[in-house]
Amino acid sequence: MIKFNFSLAPLEYDVKKIHHFLNPGKGDWDWSKYVKFCYPELNKGDSREKIRRFLIKFKKKNKKKIQNKMIIFKKRFEKISDKIVSKLMEILEIDTIKTKKITILISLCPINPYDLKKKNFSVYWNSPIKHMIATSEHEILHFIYYEKWKEIFPEATSKDFQPPSLHWHLSELIAPIVLNDKKIKAVFDYPHRGYEEHEKLKINGKGIFEILLEMYNKKRNFSSFIKDAYNFLLKHEKEIQEI
Numbered sequence: 606m607i608k609f610n611f612s613l614a615p616l617e618y619d620v621k622k623i624h625h626f627l628n629p630g631k632g633d634w635d636w637s638k639y640v641k642f643c644y645p646e647l648n649k650g651d652s653r654e655k656i657r658r659f660l661i662k663f664k665k666k667n668k669k670k671i672q673n674k675m676i677i678f679k680k681r682f683e684k685i686s687d688k689i690v691s692k693l694m695e696i697l698e699i700d701t702i703k704t705k706k707i708t709i710l711i712s713l714c715p716i717n718p719y720d721l722k723k724k725n726f727s728v729y730w731n732s733p734i735k736h737m738i739a740t741s742e743h744e745i746l747h748f749i750y751y752e753k754w755k756e757i758f759p760e761a762t763s764k765d766f767q768p769p770s771l772h773w774h775l776s777e778l779i780a781p782i783v784l785n786d787k788k789i790k791a792v793f794d795y796p797h798r799g800y801e802e803h804e805k806l807k808i809n810g811k812g813i814f815e816i817l818l819e820m821y822n823k824k825r826n827f828s829s830f831i832k833d834a835y836n837f838l839l840k841h842e843k844e845i846q847e848i
Contacts, residue, residue: 607690607707611679614712614727620657622714627651634802636716643715660713671730675711678737688792693746696786697753698827704748719744721751721763739795743780750776757828771838774845778803782821802848808841
């Protein structure tokens with residue numbers, strides 16, 4: 606089973622992530638509105654130094670609130686973490702997992718990336734506890750899914766799972782489908798949604814989530830589903846990369 610460590614995200618981690626999302630690169634999805642919603646004082650294009658000064662003041666002012674939130678979240682999450690991992694492994698049909706330890710960073714950034722190499726992911730400190738648990742489910746799935754993918758495609762590397770690669774798109778498209786499986790919802794019932802950008806995508810007039818869900822419900826096993834879904838995305842890579 607996976608052991609989870611909990612830690613407040615370092616200041617420079619939050620500065621780097623918030624700066625990245627406020628300054629999307631060419632071809633990146635623009636998620637600056639989510640940062641702006643949480644921090645009206647920050648703006649698209651802000652420098653790292655401005656963000657750093659703001660976050661230093663914010664962390665000092667809200668230190669106790671953030672620490673208390675981490676304690677409550679940790680207590681609630683640890684009650685079901687083993688069950689979540691076990692059910693995800695069952696759904697993905699993976700017997701053993703190489704990832705033994707993952708650090709959960711309690712972050713000031715409202716957008717929650719994961720890092721396969723560093724074995725960590727973040728959750729936004731000011732989300733309701735149930736949303737923090739749901740985010741954790743989503744990110745844990747990525748780690749288990751990556752190991753399943755490596756089982757099927759041994760030549761794969763963690764770099765393949767960085768946007769805008771097709772592997773990354775597939776992992777994010779599959780996430781809400783798996784997390785809404787009745788097996789995992791029996792452990793923690795939460796209505797998982799896909800990215801807004803993916804939800805708008807239609808292939809031959811049909812939503813991409815609807816297409817993949819039909820494949821999932823008809824699957825012979827999880828490996829066959831992954832292969833079929835990936836082949837489908839390969840055929841429609843142009844449409845996917847244009848969103």
